Amino acid sequence: MELRQLEYFVAVAEERSFTRAAERVHISQSGVSAQIRRLERELGAELFDRSARVATLTVAGKAALEHARAALAAAGATGRAVGEVTGLVRGRLSAGMVVGCTVTPLFEALAAFHRAHPGVEISLLEDGSDRLVEGVRTGALDLALAGTAALPEGLETLTVVSERLVAAVPADHALAGRPRTTLAELCAHPLVCMPPGTGVRTVFDRACAARGLEPAVTLQASAPDAVADLAARGLAVAVLSASMTEHHRDRLVTLPLDDVETPALLVLVWKSTSNPAVRELLAHARRAFAAPDAG
Structure with missing residues (x-):
């Protein structure tokens, strides 16, 4: 038979x-x-x-x-x-990570997956968030950690960070004495931002466009620490999310933006039809990002 x-x-x-x-x-x-x-x-x-x-x-x-x-x-x-x-014994797994962002829990997840499944070859690509999401859509990437202003349609997501935008200035700046500020006040000054395609920049650009504002972005840097450092040196006002300024509190004053309610998101994205290796990596990622010291 x-x-x-x-x-x-x-x-x-x-x-x-x-x-x-x-x-x-x-x-x-x-x-x-x-x-x-x-x-x-x-x-x-x-x-x-x-x-x-x-x-x-x-x-x-x-x-x-x-x-x-x-x-x-x-x-x-x-x-x-x-x-x-x-x-899970042999194969390849391609992951992506937003450029300029050191995300320790993702590294922990990759390391734990590698220890459990050493036969699977892991590759990690650093790129802009828009291209990372598109890479997941086309299958070029199995999973990516990307910054965005809204959850991508048609993909599975795990939100890792959801934060509102802040302005960051040195203590002697004209805005430093205020408890908070607005987009209109912010746009009266030269700005240093992350590049287009990142979650923070997308939220900021959309908020400005909705109010008919044209910000003067005179400086750009991919790494949040570089944006903060440029602001701390008095070159421009930084636009970042709240957690991105935490390590610079001794040099910068942060001001919530009253009229930007949309949060900047940092999300893991993958396809619902992902292979077993992706599902296993996601299990490690959920544990890593849920850990008390994940932030």
């Missing part, structure tokens, strides 16, 4: 026709008939009543149908189980 015989048997039973079953399994009708006859000889009973135009199950056929379906399902499950194990 072979699995293909059971497949053909189930196809004929469900289609109630040898002709339609042959079309379904993509072989000739004579081939289906021959394999069903062979199966019947092995079982010692006829499975179909062939006296009518419609193929109907005999009593023996009815008794065999559910077992045949179960055998095919078990064979499929076996193949999937082996495929998942194989995917």
Whole structure:
């Protein structure tokens, strides 16, 4: 008894026709008939009543149908189980990370995955958030950590950070004495920002456009620490998210932006049809980002 015989048997039973079953399994009708006859000889009973135009199950056929379906399902499950194990024993996993951002929990997740599955080759690409998300969409990347102003449509996401924007200035700046500021006040000064395509910049640009403001972005840097450092030296007012200024509190005063309510997001993105290696890495990532010292 072979699995293909059971497949053909189930196809004929469900289609109630040898002709339609042959079309379904993509072989000739004579081939289906021959394999069903062979199966019947092995079982010692006829499975179909062939006296009518419609193929109907005999009593023996009815008794065999559910077992045949179960055998095919078990064979499929076996193949999937082996495929998942194989995917975690050897293979490739491509991850992406937003440029200029050192995200320790992601590194912890990659390291834990590597220890558990050393046979899987890991690659890590640093790029702009827009290109990272597009890489996940096209399949060039399996998973990416990207900054964005809104959750990407059509992809699975895990929000790691959701923060409002702040302005950061040195203590002797004209804005430093205020408890908070607005976009209009901010745009009266030269600005240093992260480049277009990052989550923080996207939120900022959209907020300015919605109010008809044209900010004077005179300096750009990919790394948040570089943006903060340039601001601390008095070259321009920095636009960052709240946590990006934490390590510079001794040099910078942070001012919440009253009229920018949309948060900047840092999210893990992946496809819902991701392979077993991605699902395993995600399990490590969830634990790493949930750890008390993940921030």
